[in-house]
Amino acid sequence: MPREKVKKKIIWEYHKVKGNVKVETLKERYDNDVSDFYELDDEGTLHPIDYIHFDKNNHNIIYIEKLKQEENGEQLVEILTFDFDNLVFQETLDFLNGVAFSSGQHAGGMLVIPEELDVHYYSGITYSKDGYDASNITLQSEYKPYEDAILKFDILSQDDSTRLYYLEKETGINIGDIDMYDTDVIQEFALGHTEMISEFNTNYFTNVTMQVSPQKFSDLVAISGLTHGKGLWDNNADMLLQNGKTISELITSRENFKRLLVQYGIEETLSNQIVEFIRKGKLHNEKNRVTNLIEWKKYEQVLMEHHVEEWFIESIKKVRYLFPLAHAAAYVINAYRLAWFKKYYPLAFVKVMINQSLSDKDVNKSIFLKDREQIDKLISKYENPKTFYTLPKKIRKSSAQMYFMRWLFDNHIELLRIDEDKSDAKRAIIEREKIRLPYMLKRFSITESE
Incomplete structure (x- = not known):
């Protein structure tokens, strides 16, 4: 028997003798749901696994559970309970070796280092995989201190392109031929029929969408901006809509905010400065708070000189982060196409x-x-x-x-x-x-x- 399996078996038996193992029926513990005890590999094959999880009320306690089948066909769950307060620390480390809780890395954040400089000018580096795989280098430190010096691209993975590919194959419809202004499809969003529609299928997104009641494609893009931003919807846009404002009057994205400022007659360069100040959440940043407040007073004076309405200035003050319009539009294009296939x-x-x-x-x-x-x-x-x-x-x-x-x-x-x-x-x-x-x-x- 391999050494690792022997070690695990010895530890399991050790705690079993100590009385830390109990047995329940699968029906009692999980209502006969076995899905946590199997893992699906890339080939589509199921493999039995131990189910490892924390106690929801006490993260000092961890459960490692095995699924067992009795001769009479009854399925049992053997539960090994670890209490970190009473365990030998090294033994726990050995047993849980290789089990990750969180890597703390942003897999899609790609940093662009100036050609004439080395990455070590900014930060030490580490390798995100075992060994020295040069294609998976990450910073050892947080990105935030370098955001004004290093350009970052968020290259995020998306399931939608795969789904749309298979929908094209299944129906023979090219996604480029889909009418992007079909009011019947947009009405499905307004009615909350957003199940399995990416970016719109959580309870929060669905409730926002139904309250906005989109009538055209641009309304969907605005909703995406509202829900991905911070300080835009709750106690801000939601109340303004209830008070009779329209979605086109509200701050929903960086570019939309700039457009509204320019409409008030604020010069374009100055509008860009205000947008940058607000979209980075500087008004709510405790760091350099005095400097930020002085800068905000300057911008607030500009807003008042251009007769920007008080409700709009109050709305600006609540914003902590603004989502880019292009990013919102990209999400909505895919979501809309999925909704089109779902309807037809x-x-x-x-x-x-x-x-x-x-x-x-x-x-x-x-x-x-x-x-x-x-x-x-x-x-x-x-x-x-x-x-x-x-x-x-x-x-x-x-x-x-x-x-x-x-x-x-x-x-x-x-x-x-x-x-x-x-x-x-x-x-x-x-x-x-x-x-x-x-x-x-x-x-x-x-x-x-x-």
Whole structure:
């Protein structure tokens, strides 16, 4: 037996003897949900794993759980409890070697160093992977102190391009041919039908979108700016809309803010200075607070000289960060295209979304096997702060899939159960205007009949 496995087995048995291991049925502990005990690799193969998690009320306590199958078919969870206050520290380190809680790195932040300078002029470096892989160098220090000296690009990964690629293949529709001003599609956003629509499918985004009630594409871009900025929506734009202002009058992005300042007659260079001051949140930054307040008084005087309305100045004061317009537009273009497919090709949309979810290791796959009553029960618990943390972490991370399933039931789109003769091994397929679930979900079934 490999040395690492021997070590883990010895530690497990040691604590078992000490009485730190207890056993519960899978039904009692997780309502027969096994998804936290399996990992899906890049090839789509499931592997059994130990489930490691902290106690939600006490991060000194960690649980390591094993799934066991009894001869009579009953599934049990063997729970090993570690209390950091009573454990030998080195033993804990050995046992948890290789388990990361958080890297603290921004994977998409790319820094541009002036050609004539070395990166060490600014900061020490480290390698984000084992070994000396020159393609994965990160700063040892925080970026914030260098933001005025180093250009940073946020190169973020996106699932939408993959989803749209498969939707193109499924429907034969080129995304470049989609009408971007279809009022029926925009109305779907206004009604809150945003399940599985990136950037709009959280409760917060959906509520903001419904309150704004977008009528055109630019309204959606404004919503994206409002929700990605800081200090823009809560106790600011939400109240202004209630008081009769329109979305076009409000600060929603850097470029939109500059346009509004120029409309008031403020010279363009000075408008740029005000935008930069506000979008960096300097008015709320405790560092150099006196200097920042003096600078703000200068800009506030300019605003008053140009007869900028008091409500607009008060709105400016609340802003902590402004999102760039181009970034907001890029998000909305993809979101709109997904919503277009969802409205006009719902079966293709469902198929692609299920298959993308199945390839995501953080998604609880058993969601797709639940009926309407079970889904409603999960959503009720998810939306209730008192019961939110009673749900397994993987269920909480699968909220998008929960709401998506409710949308399927509301729109009478049927998911056909797993069939050995008809199901594909790994992918959902369209069958007789319905969606046939893949055979891989059999591993997440509660019983053979399901």
